[in-house]
Amino acid sequence: MDKRPLIGIMVTNRNRRKRILDLCQGYQNQNLRLYAFTPADIRWNKRRIIGLSRKNGKWTQRMFPFPLVVYNRCYNKDSMTIQLLEKVIGQNKCFNTINQFNKWDLYNQLHQSSLSQYVPDTFQYNEVNITELLDKNNLLFIKPIYGSKGASVYRIDRTSNDDIHISLHSLAPRVICRKNESIQEKLDVLLGQKNYLVQQGIQMSQLDRQYFDIRVLVQKGNVGQWMVYNITCRVAYERFFNTSMCEHVYDAPEILKRILSPEKATEILQSLNEVSVMAAQEAETLMGSLGELSVDFVLDKQSKLWIIELNGKPQKNIYEDLKGFKHKDLYRRPMQYVYYLSQK
Template sequence: MKKKSRTVRTFGIMVANPRQRKYVLRKYLARKAAHMRLFCFTPSEIDWKRKTILGLHHAKWKWVQQRFPFPEVVYNRCYTTKKTTIERLEAAIGSSKCFNQQNRFDKYEIYKLLSQPLAPYLPETVPYDRETAAQLLETHKVLYVKPCYGYQGKGVYRVEAKESGEIHISQHYFSPQFVAADVPQYQTKLDKLLGSALYLVQQGVNLQQWNDQVFDVRALVQKDESGVWSVTNVVSRIAHKGCFNTSICDKICMSDEVLRHLYPHEKADVFLQTIRDISLKAAETVESGTGLHLGELSVDFALDNDERLWIIEVNGKPQKEIYDEFRGQDAVYKRPLQYADYLYTHSPLH
């Protein structure tokens, strides 16, 4: 293939609402290559008849809203289960030109996809019903009840069976919000809390702690300039004391700092390499199993007191803000643009 000259390439970043456009675009503008022209838009700003988009971009030191022709590549940052808009865009600009087609995953569907290649790293997970929730609590003593389409720990309940026979139900913090005297009372309360939403039940993990605080390990996996999955970084969110939800975090740091605090450096490095290997396998499995065209995702791990790694969940729209306080993390924002460049260059039309 002949090397292409660096003509200006227009890439669009699709976000959920107009308020997000400037904030998101500013992050990527700082990391774009000179030959890239970026604009940010929402689904409602697409004019399907004229094949144009009213988008926000930055030109001559100011923010400008103008009408663009359909871009060369679209990077989807809308957190949604719907693919309708992306499918219409693909019909217009090409099926290989839109990535992260759908990025709000059904946690149970992802669990099923990962359960064969990565079974040793998955806590037992089943769809919620009152009988199953009672049986698994008897088996594991601690459960997490999660919405299938939840995010940032919202709607997650921790359930613990005490030796006294009481059952504690808590949200965000280990201290119980509700204490059930027996299993029927626990079932009734949980049914009321969950309502009609789809939930799953996940085996609780005896979490390793750092300075008496729960932490997770999040691997950010993104496609690079060669179109290949690679691990951009591995960070840890340290929850506030008494809190099990790491989305409500006291601090964020690189995971090697946490692991090397807990273990000798060689052992910590083995954990990190294992995390990288599992995360790459998870990304490949999710993309091939769902049939979605993806460009990034994150894999959240917990480490238990027996030094065993567990995949807690996979996120289709990684939260980028958690990386902003780290120096040298430009790749978080640069990689999606490099992958967009790759898609342009490797399009059948080019």
């Protein structure tokens, strides 16, 4: 009888099964039996799951028993499937319960915590007057409550002559609102019926006249504790503010030492480590069991850190261009955490 822990990796659709199995199986250093499945593959009444596995180089699809642990790789905002799985396999045996984060709920969680000083003022779009907010702050960002990769994030910038520029991705305005026109009306047409947030704009530090953010990757490994594993800077293209469409990715220490004194760079890196772990703990309190996420920061012109958002399913391809970065560790650590949970 095979005594290796049986682990399930849940993906959105069957086309994704081979790739994620290749990555996780190739980089695991624990002795695990892995199979991949979709929510639709679960046969609740039979207590079985249709899964894909690879053994001796051959792919096989067959019925599996329920696993000991589930690693959720679906990008989901609903925890129902996870809750049902945990009724069968046990509490806290699935992780990444919800990884498509509700930005409004997360803002409130962070704002009410000891991290409030790092969070820009944020409001629900349909509950505020944009003109009044611009009177207090000439720069605002409007973003979907559910969103990723900078999609539909608008920059609202009031210029010195009181025109208001509405931009998407680049600094060049998509819409110009003259001072005798209604900004609210123009935005209502632009945004439609989606749920949006309005966030206080931060005057960001720049690197050679290009905007950058700081992304901290936080994962759990073989001891089940949150740890920071990588801190990078994503540098946007010139004349762009969306760092998700980045021109370069660098190790953060390299960039911080170019724009800050050595002492200040060390202080910022220490804060990034501490604050990111605390943010991950707050997210887990709100979202349920998690095993990995990224925290995005910007540095303002006074060298103060601000948390811009958290991502429950971090982009892993941004690390491919980093010199000396062990890409395999991105997938090895979740497998270490899987093994840790299987032994509890």
